[in-house]
Amino acid sequence: MKRVLLASLGVLTVATVILHRTLPAERSAVPVITWVTDDDQVRHDTVALFGRWLAENRLPPVDLRIDLRDNTPTGPSKALIQGVSGVADDLTDVYMNQLEPFQKAGILLDVTDIARARGFGAALTYPAVRSDLEVMGRQYGFPRAVDSALLWVNRATFARYGIAEPPSRWNWDQFEEIGLRFVAAANPPGSRQRVFFLNRVWLPLLRRGLGLSTFNETMTRCTLDDPRNVEVLRRAYRWTVTDRLLPTQAEQYALVSDATGFDSSFSLFASGRFAMIYEGLWALIRLHPRGEFQLRVVEPFTGGFPNVEVGSGAVCVYAGSPHPELACLFLQFLASRPFNLLVARSGDSMPPLPSYARTDDFLHPPHHPGEAGVQEFFADTTRDCGIAASRSPFILPNEVFRIDREEFEEVLAGRASPEEGARVAAARINAGIALNLAAEPGLRRLYRERCDVQERIAERRAAGRPVPANWISDPFHLAYYRARGWLDKGGVP
Amino acid sequence: MGTATPTTEPSAPRSRGLGLHGLITLLSLGMMAPFAWMALASLKSLAEVGDPGWMPAAGFHWGNYAEVFRVIPFLRFVANSLVIAGWVTLLQVFTSALAAFSFARLDWPGRDRVFFLYLGTMMLPGLVMLIANYQIMVRLGLVDTYLGLVLPASFSAFGTFLLRQFMLGIPRALDEAAEIDGASKWRIFWDVILPLSRPGLVTLAIFTFMGNYQSFFWPLVMMKTVDKYTLPVGLLFFDTDHGQATHLLMAAVTMSVAPLIVLFVLLQRQLIRGIQLGAVKG
Amino acid sequence: MKVQSARRRCLVGVAFLLPNIAGFCAFTLIPLALSFMMAFTDWDFLRRNVFRHDPLQWVGLGNFTRLLVDTQFWRDLGNTCFLMIGLPFAIAGSLGAALLLNRIGGRRCRTGPALAAATLVLAASGLVLLRGGMPETGVWFLFGVLAATVLLAGVLTRGSVYRTLFYLPHFTAGVATYVLWKKLYHPTSGPINLALNPLLDQVSSAVRFMPGLFSIGLPLAGAAGALTLVAWHLLRLRRRWDDSEAGISAIVTGSLGPAIPLGFLLARLGLPGAASAAVALAAAALAAALISRRPRPWGPKCAADAGLGLEVALALALIPLLAILLACVVIGPSLPARAQAGFEAPDWLGDYGSAKPALMIMAMWAAIGSNNMILYLAGLSNIPQELYEAADMDGASPRQRFWNITWPQLAPVTFFIAVMGVIEGLQGGFEMARTMTAGGPAGSTTTLSYFVYTEGFETGRLGYAAAVAWVLFALVFVLSLLNFRYGNRNAND
Structure with missing residues (x-):
């Protein structure tokens, strides 16, 4: 035994030395900055292009390296734990619902001033994307890509069952009607259902269709207990459980190695098991390895007010980065012409600068004839109906998302009526707001101010008078008020 | 098993032997079925993984295995995992043996109280200590180092508990004899108790190695450099690079299980003996 | 034998303990003390970390009183306890497996010929499969060959090969097992429902x-x-x-x-x-x-x-x-x-009612051939043969032999397994929930450890998470104490 212990000590020592020796060189002649992102071809092209761009602009060289992003549900936790401990990467991709917790933790560098000086301010990109970059008026990043989720239509699937494709703009009654016919045609009676009409619905979008947001105009209170949300939950329940237009979650989750279930919907869509999927333009990245398809995109159906949710993949600078200057150079590069052309030519997301989404490179990519018109439809819809997600400064959006999902599941499981689900979700989110207010004195002042504004909005609305735009902080309410002509054209009171 | 005392209940008639074999074979198939599915799925193409069938209908895609090596530095990850788990195992076995010797063989005031404190900490969920432990790692500058994965896992109450119970079962006469001969405590430990504890040490080694080879969350938050990733963390590459490449994931998992099976087959005799000699007598 | 002073004995004892206790203090005791203090504060790592220094407030028992009225906490505690119901059955399964394997254990084992035979048969059948194409019926052929090989190897090695096979689930503990079972549980295409x-x-x-x-x-x-x-x-x-x-x-x-x-x-x-x-x-x-x-x-x-x-x-x-x-x-x-x-x-993982039993079935499958079985095997071979011989002289039936000899003799092992099972059961479920169900549907598979994770690492409220963890600890502690007090005595009877 003694010999075994000593021998393994020796073996391990040798092995460790070898492992250390074979590590890639830690030091580099030029400064190294790391970027947490997905590890794919476009990103590698981006890194190479960044090097050329630096050289062309006579800037000092930087060694930019990609660090793998963890896309499983633990990913954000990893980034946060490393971030708050002072050891995160210089640049990081930040997606939906992550900006606020990261910003709140103070781990993102405030780039407002440097962006203004170097020309990558938030005003350059889509207005709907600004809330992905800014918190309380301060800018924390620049988008790498802009995207919005629409409904992808697999034309071959519709043709196979002899069902007419949906129109480009439609409402949820049409969705139900076509969906019922489709599901009946695609699934022979007496057998278990294998083909579905759509992979998932996005509740905030359906609510917006009825003029309801997750929060009130000033985002001081959650409004999910509204009867309109009850109607949305009732419909979603009917589509999933009664009419079986949508699969249950388990039916989607079963194939993938984490619980998000994204990827299985692409294979099911490709094989005709889902007639439509609700995804962004990036779906092309996942669809292309699976073959060539005849594809169309249509607007998501709503109960009245047409809208799509715009999101972005932003790149942010770590507040603890040893090279903040160099990291900001990369953000500057994201606003440059070469990079925007690169994204436009990739065809799987929209370039950060809106003008490049009108270029021929983007609108008419040469390689996939079955996808003609897809990019153009994305560009047009994003411009015309795109609205940012609603995120309140008084509660973290990931918490809101989790509560909303959990209560929706309660409804789908038949454990709560739609009324109950709506009421409990609102109560839980409002309790979360109260908890944050109790913990953070700094928030309370803003909250009181906003509550005053909310009262004044209510007064004006009751009196039938228009409301000044800068009173409204919820992006959806702003767009909705504008569309309804409820905004005060006059300006600031 | 060769060295195990055979305690088959002797009255079982011979003719039932084959039936028993048959029954156990059926149960073994139940245990193997998920692995069979995994191995078969690792030979499918991406498009096929979602199909309900078990067999790769379009022929075996042996290329998946080569693809694993192309997509991730698989051998590097395996080597990292093996070396880290190896160090943890070695340190844990050695320090636990020392501590167990102290608890089982040396009389000192307050000994049992300290021992129960040890036991109590086994009951605390590891997640609570994660943040505090992480702060310690940051202070010590151990984030993104091998040492940062090895050190916190190397001192366990479980190992001390297991080995203490084991050493209690070794007859006292042996070390008393050595003591009369004038051997120091260290000599007694190193020359008498340690060799006699061999099966217990092997048992602890296997349990530790298995557990550590598969640990996920701590390496995930600790490591930043890809070349230092352990295998379970490295498998995340299949969730991003090519979408969710379930077929490659299955190929990688199939390959990652192999060293463990070899280890177990080699050491299972020691393992059984290790526990059987009294390690778990409450 | 020389008489040593208490002081010297103490010194020697501690010296042997030192390597372990130093590491134990650094990586267990200090974090433990920190987390205990955390439980009485409102520490939120989004508000207090390297970059933000909001003052830390002592909230006394505030976290614990909040916990009392937190419905999520009680639900998750209920889920955790519900999942523990499987424990006695898992233990019985391990015992059954160990008894079966023990009955077949022979004196000599011919590993070499067994390995050779198994390799031959498998290679031959692999060739047949390759030649004959991959029809779905091939899987029956495969299982037939596997069964024959296992049987052959089992007879040749006198059963020791079964031990490895029964221990197989333990090798892929973690993510791989969960992905596998998610596939097996798929409501429409999973083998179980098929x-x-x-x-x-x-x-x-x-x-x-x-x-x-x-x-x-x-x-x-x-x-x-x-x-x-x-x-x-x-x-x-x-x-x-x-x-x-x-x-x-x-x-x-x-x-x-x-x-x-x-x-x-x-x-x-x-x-x-x-x-x-x-x-x-x-x-x-x-x-x-x-x-x-x-x-x-x-x-x-x-x-x-x-x-x-x-x-x-x-x-x-x-x-x-x-x-x-x-x-x-x-x-x-x-x-x-x-x-x-x-x-x-059933829609196994997707249905509120069946998700927990589905997880229990999986856990039992994994538990039957786990370390517990190994412990039981060792315990069985420790039983003195004379006891059985004496029982045979008295003409005891197999049932009597089990209840009067085997079961009482195994009591210490059962006790150890039960204590460890309770500890692991109450702390477990995090990886499982993360990978398989994300805690759903409708929170039916959210265990306490997953709750600690979401509270601590997603919303950042470490103080509250620590309080939950300490309540969990108290629970484990009380149960283990009871187990020591009553289980152990029974075991020593």
Whole structure:
């Protein structure tokens, strides 16, 4: 035994030395900055292009390296734990619902001033994307890509069952009607259902269709207990459980190695098991390895007010980065012409600068004839109906998302009526707001101010008078008020 | 098993032997079925993984295995995992043996109280200590180092508990004899108790190695450099690079299980003996 | 032998302990103390970290009082406890597996020939498969070959190969197992439901054919089974009381066991919750009173808590069994109506009711051949052969041999496994929930450790998460203490 212990000590020592020796060189002649992102071809092209761009602009060289992003549900936790401990990467991709917790933790560098000086301010990109970059008026990043989720239509699937494709703009009654016919045609009676009409619905979008947001105009209170949300939950329940237009979650989750279930919907869509999927333009990245398809995109159906949710993949600078200057150079590069052309030519997301989404490179990519018109439809819809997600400064959006999902599941499981689900979700989110207010004195002042504004909005609305735009902080309410002509054209009171 | 005392209940008639074999074979198939599915799925193409069938209908895609090596530095990850788990195992076995010797063989005031404190900490969920432990790692500058994965896992109450119970079962006469001969405590430990504890040490080694080879969350938050990733963390590459490449994931998992099976087959005799000699007598 | 001073003995003892205790202090004790302090603060790592320095506030018992009214916490505690019901069955499974393997263990094992034979057979069948293409029927061929190989190797190695095979689930513990089972549980394409569905079709046609048999017969059979089980249990209790093997607390526990399913049955049949609980408790009290008022004229007096450990274990095993039988009573009458539509196999992970049992089945599969089985195997080979020989002389039946020799001799092992099982069970479920269900559907698989994770690492409220963790610790501690107090004594009897 003694010999075994000593021998393994020796073996391990040798092995460790070898492992250390074979590590890639830690030091580099030029400064190294790391970027947490997905590890794919476009990103590698981006890194190479960044090097050329630096050289062309006579800037000092930087060694930019990609660090793998963890896309499983633990990913954000990893980034946060490393971030708050002072050891995160210089640049990081930040997606939906992550900006606020990261910003709140103070781990993102405030780039407002440097962006203004170097020309990558938030005003350059889509207005709907600004809330992905800014918190309380301060800018924390620049988008790498802009995207919005629409409904992808697999034309071959519709043709196979002899069902007419949906129109480009439609409402949820049409969705139900076509969906019922489709599901009946695609699934022979007496057998278990294998083909579905759509992979998932996005509740905030359906609510917006009825003029309801997750929060009130000033985002001081959650409004999910509204009867309109009850109607949305009732419909979603009917589509999933009664009419079986949508699969249950388990039916989607079963194939993938984490619980998000994204990827299985692409294979099911490709094989005709889902007639439509609700995804962004990036779906092309996942669809292309699976073959060539005849594809169309249509607007998501709503109960009245047409809208799509715009999101972005932003790149942010770590507040603890040893090279903040160099990291900001990369953000500057994201606003440059070469990079925007690169994204436009990739065809799987929209370039950060809106003008490049009108270029021929983007609108008419040469390689996939079955996808003609897809990019153009994305560009047009994003411009015309795109609205940012609603995120309140008084509660973290990931918490809101989790509560909303959990209560929706309660409804789908038949454990709560739609009324109950709506009421409990609102109560839980409002309790979360109260908890944050109790913990953070700094928030309370803003909250009181906003509550005053909310009262004044209510007064004006009751009196039938228009409301000044800068009173409204919820992006959806702003767009909705504008569309309804409820905004005060006059300006600031 | 060769060295195990055979305690088959002797009255079982011979003719039932084959039936028993048959029954156990059926149960073994139940245990193997998920692995069979995994191995078969690792030979499918991406498009096929979602199909309900078990067999790769379009022929075996042996290329998946080569693809694993192309997509991730698989051998590097395996080597990292093996070396880290190896160090943890070695340190844990050695320090636990020392501590167990102290608890089982040396009389000192307050000994049992300290021992129960040890036991109590086994009951605390590891997640609570994660943040505090992480702060310690940051202070010590151990984030993104091998040492940062090895050190916190190397001192366990479980190992001390297991080995203490084991050493209690070794007859006292042996070390008393050595003591009369004038051997120091260290000599007694190193020359008498340690060799006699061999099966217990092997048992602890296997349990530790298995557990550590598969640990996920701590390496995930600790490591930043890809070349230092352990295998379970490295498998995340299949969730991003090519979408969710379930077929490659299955190929990688199939390959990652192999060293463990070899280890177990080699050491299972020691393992059984290790526990059987009294390690778990409450 | 020289006499050493207490001081010197202490020094030597501590010196041996030093390497372990130093690491133990650094990486267990200090974090432990920190987390204990955290539980009494409002520490939120989003507000207090390297970059933000909001003042830390002591909230005293605030976190704990908040926990008391947190419905999520109670739900997750309930889920965790529910999942623990599988523990006695998992232990019984390990014991069964160990007994089976032990019976077959031979003296000599011919590993070399076995390996050679297995390799040959597998290689040959692999060639056949490659030549013959991959039809779906190939899987039966494959399993046939596997079975033959296992059998051959088993006979050649006298059973030691089975040990490795039974231990297989342990090798892929973690993510791989979960992905696998997610696939197996897939509601439409998973092998489990593919096998179940034809079976269920048979059953539903049988029910349609003879509705009376099922609507009346099944409840009767269920009731009869439940009554028999309860009667057997109570008679056994009485005998143990008479034999002075069980004290009053064991009798009370034993009577409570069957009362719990009874309470649920009454509530299900329409009685108000409080009333059914009262009736069930009254029944338990009556049973306990009837048993314990019997005089014990002979035999020794026994302590009030004698035999408690065994009764707790038996009650835990009895509850699910009774629940299944009573479920027959409840659903029996409605069966013919349901059969008209045909029975559907469960949507395992997607359905609120079946997600937890699905996870339990998986955990049991993994537990049967785990370390527990190895521990039992070792325990079995430790039993002195003379005991069995003596029993044979007395003409003991196999059942008597098991209950009078094997089971008591294995008591220390069972005790160890139970303690570790409780510790792991109460702390577990995080990886499983993260990978398989994300805690859903409707939170039915969210365990306490997952709750700690979401509270601590997603919303950042470490103080609260630490409080939950310490409550969890208290729970584990109390259970282990009880186990030590009562289980251990029983084990040493």
